[in-house]
Amino acid sequence: MTVGSDAHGQPVVAPDPNGTAPGRGAHLHPTTECYDLAVRRRAFGRALRVTGAGPGLSSAPVGDYVMARETK
16 A cells, blocks of 8 residues: 545555555555454554545545455
8 A cells, every 4th residue: 555646636545556656655454354444543644654634544445446356
């Protein structure tokens, strides 16, 4: 995972399955249980050291990626 921007310029957590994106990254097991726990604990901002994003940091792209992997 890495931090990027959506179409509106808002910060989002984006999947980086190959770990090749520049900057700080974080690991998450690709299961809905781990994803849900990370969302509840608001772990994405801390793991990626994003300051000031608060509740505005969307993790929807990572959620979509995890769901797609589990349905395969």
